[in-house]
Each structure stands twice: as structure tokens, then as C-alpha cells.
Amino acid sequence: MKISPSIFNAFNICPRQAWLMSRQMTADQDNSYIDIGRLIDDTSFEREKKKIYLADIGAMIDMVTKKDGTYFIAEIKKSSRTLNSGIFQLKYYLFLLKKKSIEIKGIIKIPKEKKSIEVELANEDIEMIECKLKELGDIVKEEKPPPAKWLGVCPKCGHFEFCWS
């Protein structure tokens, strides 16, 4: 089963959201936090932004940059609050690219905090990703989503109305 990076990222936050996304139940487009994401996406790093869609792995790369002869793919985050999920998502891009024999590094940029964090794919990351893919595969094969479980991110989630109204 091919798991898109956005579903993999959702799974690392909320398995229910990953299930909903796997059924094309998209997030509420009026959600203001999504708008903030779009705003950052549209206004940050204008000069070096080269957004690329890697169709064969289903990944939208925020930016590709080169430093000391090494290429990096970059994810741009709103804040450090979502840093861990951003690192997971980026490692998943690196994992999918490695499967296609493309060795590249990653970088997380947080414009509001003026931070750049380099990310590499280690052997233990590969094992962890393969383990998570199995778990995620089992969940999306289910006919019903996992029950809604209150998480700190729920009020900002695009599926909030679906889960809690």
C-alpha cells in the first residue's frame, strides 16, 4: 500500500486523522490555522523557494537548497510545536527517496523562530518508519476510523467539526 507523506504525517499526530485522510475526507478549508500555513508558505523564503512536487513519492517539497555541495529538501513549519512531526515527515520523504536510490539530507526551517534544523535518515529511522507503516496500513484497512480521542491539537485540527460536533 502506498502511503502519502501527508497521511504518514497525520498518523504521527492522530491515527484517526490519517484514516479520514485515507478516505479523502479533507480538512475544513475555512480552518484559520490552515490559512496561517498557507500564508507562511506563500510569503517565506521567496527568493530561494523552489516548490517541487515529487509525483512518484507523492511529496510536495517546500524547498530544495544546496549547502557545501550537499542537496537538502526543506520543510517549513509554523512553529517548534510541530517540530517532531515535521522531522518524522521529512524523514519519511528521505526514506521514500532512498527507496529510489536518491541520497539527500533534510532541513526544517521555522521562519518565525529563525531556526534551521538539519535532518538525516539513520538506520534506526528506517526500522521505525517500516514499523509505523505496518501499523498505519492496518489502521487504514479498517472499515471504521479509530474513535476520536481528545488531543491538544484537536481545537486546531481541520477535522474538529467532524469529530467533536
Ligand code: SF4
Ligand atoms: S479533531 Fe482531534 S481526534 Fe479528530 S482527527 Fe483531528 S486531531 Fe484527531
